[in-house]
Amino acid sequence: MKFAPERSEAQTIRGYGPGWIAVESEKITHSVILASDGLRLDWDCARFEDLGPGHFATLVAQLAAASAAQANERPVEVLLLGSGSRHRFVPAAWLQPLVAMGLALETMDTAAACRTFNVLAHEGRKVVAALVLETPPS
Numbered sequence: 001m002k003f004a005p006e007r008s009e010a011q012t013i014r015g016y017g018p019g020w021i022a023v024e025s026e027k028i029t030h031s032v033i034l035a036s037d038g039l040r041l042d043w044d045c046a047r048f049e050d051l052g053p054g055h056f057a058t059l060v061a062q063l064a065a066a067s068a069a070q071a072n073e074r075p076v077e078v079l080l081l082g083s084g085s086r087h088r089f090v091p092a093a094w095l096q097p098l099v100a101m102g103l104a105l106e107t108m109d110t111a112a113a114c115r116t117f118n119v120l121a122h123e124g125r126k127v128v129a130a131l132v133l134e135t136p137p138s
Helices: 053-069 092-100 110-122
Strands: 013-017 020-023 026-028 032-035 040-042 078-082 107-108 126-129
Touching: 013 078, 013 110, 020 032, 032 053, 040 092, 053 092, 053 126, 107 110
Parallel strands: 078 107, 078 126
Antiparallel strands: 013 020, 020 026, 032 040, 032 126
């Protein structure tokens, strides 16, 4: 699906499909962490089943660094997990570091996470999306 162009100061997802997203003018074909403020990090998981507690520890470390850089300002209002081609949940124990930061994770399939990310970013919300981009079967 391709989105209609709109003006926004926030980083936005311009399109998506099986195994890819377009962020601004770049096509990304691997899992990624995106923030509306421009943060973009590779996320080392090729499919949902590859996820483990370490992936969420990486996410927490990045969010903590952003929080420290922005002093008392809360760096994230909404945290999304795009779980791939279908909606799946991670074990609650993996989310404890997020809970300790006062964050909840909204889980949905990756396509829905892309759409939600854009809506929230266009509203000026501080949103982060951890998106699993699964390689489509050959």
